[in-house]
Amino acid sequence: MNAAPSRSVVLIEDDEVLGESLVQRLTLEGVATHWARSLREGEALLRRHRPNLIVSDIRLPDGSGEALLLRLMPELGGTPIIVITAHGDVAQAVRLLRAGADDYVEKPFPPQLLLDKLASLSDWAPPAPPPTGEAGWRSPAMQRLRRHLLKLGQVDSTLLLGGESGAGKEVAARHLHDVSRRAEKPFVAVNCAAIPEDLLESQVFGHERGAFTGALTRQLGLAEQAGQGTLFLDEIAELGPASQAKLLRLLQERCFTRLGGRETLPLGARLVAASNADLRARVEEGRFREDLFFRLAVVELTVPPLRERPEDLGELAAHFLAHFARSFDRPEPQLNADSFDALLAHPWPGNVRELRNRIERAMVLADGPRLEPADLFPERRAEPEAPLSLAAARDAAERAHIRRALARSGNRLGDAAQLLAISRTTLWERMKRLGLKS
Template sequence: MQRHEAPTILIVEDDPIMGESLVERLSLEGYRPVWLTTGGEALGALQGQRPDLLVCDIRLPDMTGEELYHSLLPQLGGTPVVFMTGFGDVSQAVRLVRAGADDYLTKPFAVDEFLTRIGDLLRSRGIGTGAAEAVLGTSPAIRQVEQLLRRVADVDSTLLITGESGVGKEVAANFVHRISQRAEAPFMAVNCAAIPQELIDSEVFGHEKGAFTGAHALHRGYAERAGNGVLLLDEVGELPLPVQVKLLRLIQERLFFRVGGEKPLPFAARLVCATNADLEQRVREGAFRRDLFYRLNVIPVTIPSLRDRLDDVLPLLQAYLRQYADAFGRPAQRLTPQAEAVALTHDWPGNVRELRNRIERAVALATGPWIGANDLFPESVADDQFGTDTDWPQLTAVRDESERSYILATLRRADGQLGKAADLLGVGRTTLWEKMRRLGIAMDQME
């Protein structure tokens, strides 16, 4: 099974009526269903390939769903797994969830409930249903940013991306390049803060042979090598004033000179700049040219910090967990409820970069399928012991703990305002209040 934009869902079900019904509805919903009727066919289909989600019946003609699951574990990695079962096999389904499966549905079930369950599982892994789905994230804040970037992707005006360190400014710039008409041309990213000041001019604009001591050959800078693509100047606020003058000319005249050169060269790329500095403050301090600031700030885009878009935390963690588990060949597959709860209450000062580093370390050191809170935050969290054979939680307890943690995090984000929290969660005030009462959440826990 090759990767498609539409998520691939592998269905293992021998009942022709059930199988055809699921295939038809999943296709209508924008998924790519692949229907198999035996465990043997599933074993063959997953050799070296992996769907985005596996839906499997407990009873198959040639083996049980449990036997198939344990046989497929080495190939599944972090692939979500949902079992379908009759009432008489519920205990077996619960046993499979304890062994690492994600969910089960008891037949007969409503198709809408089935679609909700699999949609939640796919979103938790950062998997969408096509081009219209979020790419940069799922939270309302980052979706607004993505919509803006889509609107200006093919506009040649200078784009200024701002935000804290680690929020994903280069990722946003790369996204613009990828969806634009310049996608087949180069994407050149320059970190202006990482290049010694005496070399920035040469690195960005290039130099002629003999332009200075050590210039033994012609050097084409990033502006020239970007061609018709995109040139990203990251940390543009760190450019020294003499280079700022050359950058201003490049923007205004679409021309530049190599160091030591006499012939103007055309600049054909789109310019995107990024910074975590307050450029207006730099202007007031005399460290950044006012006229350059106005030329850069044509289309300003601010990437919100991760603590301001908590909806993205768990999908990002799951997506990176899957990526690193595949890359490192590690058994890590899931985050424990306590790990999710701590991640949702963490302030994330390093934003997405910190999140990515934490999950990379946790997966690299993983010895089992579960990533616990202590694996993500070894400096401050005690071992939650989830995933051992001792006191293994029931499925309902896992769901309740995850839901309770997310509601608490949302209430804190909403400053304890029930109406605002209900809007963020997409439920009514009465529904939220009932959930809080059932889960034992009191308002004094917001402090």
């Protein structure tokens, strides 16, 4: 596969023998592999970590892998997905291909087959996140939030941002940073849910050489890297008791010590925290320290969900269309009236992040110059009226995979053939047989 060490795969597979075999092979190929053994573990992993590739079984002990992938596709953007299926589940695999999955493998299969399929997708990498810009501030609710942030930019009070997942809490924190006197200093974001409890102190406060096994050099922590700028702590509710105590001390004393060190260092950065959980309820339940809550919530603001600010939808969609057109080096597609109506009618449980990822995925997979409702909401496509034969299912999978290779290569036949590990002539012949046009 010759994958770079920075490549990562999330594997969702409950079969211990198959899972262990795949993890070993992928690791030998230099691929960082995160293995979830159930639907619940897989969902938690994908919400914390966006990998380069996803491999998921359809049948899991606690639910349907198909339902999980359909639910999360709006949040995964263009991340390639390969489905593992048994013979009797091929129709489910084909439904997922129609909804945007990239390929499938049928059990039993040799690990090399999966490695070959992963290799054909290994050049994909998530595009850079869109700049925050001026999009999404048109609605009255967001204009009110912006006025509050402008006032807060003149002082250094600690801010606690609330709001649903994906609503734009980091965008609001960055806006506060940009309108403050700290604008030219660093903005450092920390996802508290993504740092294991035993590594938090080292990550945030840094460590000295020899502080623990493997600490070969001094490492500056995120608090020190933020300097006189802004330290943004996202998903603050996910901190455990020990980490809460360390953060409280940091806020109280405005200083810290590197792990294994003796020197006391001042905290010069402004602290902004965010949570999609009800922290007051967590305090009442005894899951979050009350003294820490009051230290964080000097000022509380809430970022409204996207469904409550439809005035922002068109501007945000245009912003993401332009950004991903530049990222993918292709013409910017148009949204027709039906597509925009579909956007307005959608409840947006994943908020702005869902909109961004739906547009990213649609631009990867769509064939024409316009994005249709089915491109933005592929899970709504009607299922086939009659079950497909195995040959028809395989043709559908091959057709979908070739389309994705063409999309990722900018419709260049030679580059697509290289991604698929076949010759240009073979690709042209297969496209002709499958009724595909370049």
